[in-house]
Amino acid sequence: MRSRLGTQRVASQGRSPARSALLVAILLAGCASAPPTSEDWPASLPPRSNYEQLYALDSARGEVEPLEEYLTWVTRFYEGWGPFPYGWNAMSQAALEAVPEERYALVVAKLDYLGQLISGEWAKSRARTRIPNRAIAAWAQAMNEAIERGEVEALLERAIADVERLLAGELEGDVVRLERYYPDVDPEA
Secondary structure, rough: OHHHHHHHHHOOOOOOOOHHHHHHHHHHHHHHOOOOOOOOOOOOOHHHHHHHHHHEEEHOOOOOHHHHHHHHHHHHHHEOOEEEOOOEEEOOOHHHOOOOHHHHHHHHHHHHHHHHHHHHOOOOOOOOOOHHHHHHHHHHHHHHHHHOOOOOHHHHHHHHHHHHHOOOOOOOOOHHHHHHHHHOOOOOO
């Protein structure tokens, strides 16, 4: 009974039930990608206040994207989304599985630090960020290679140095490629 009433109401407004269902799906998808509020900020991410402070520093320097958009990209970096479900958290977990127990705490700290450096910058609009998507892909490929070779910590140290140089304006994002870390690996393979 309820669905028939809903269908009649929609039809009486000149919209087909299929079109209305599509509109509802689009609206629900938009809600699903809204940034978490302070109350429901994922516990697996660094504190939201860290990113609000970074955002405030940037907004003092000029025009920036809306805070909600910035925070959405931060959560996507860590958790993945849609076509890219493998975020920083999943990659970090895979990396930690390849680390000896006695190095675990140190590698966790390095992963946390690197994740915060990258996410705070990468979440900015594409026009403003110093960390392009290509660099994110290169680090993911390099991490997969480092896991296979048992070189996770060494890669983290090199990646941290590169990100610090990117943020300082001493390195261009387009030089961050898989072959920078593993010249013997074909990035297309």
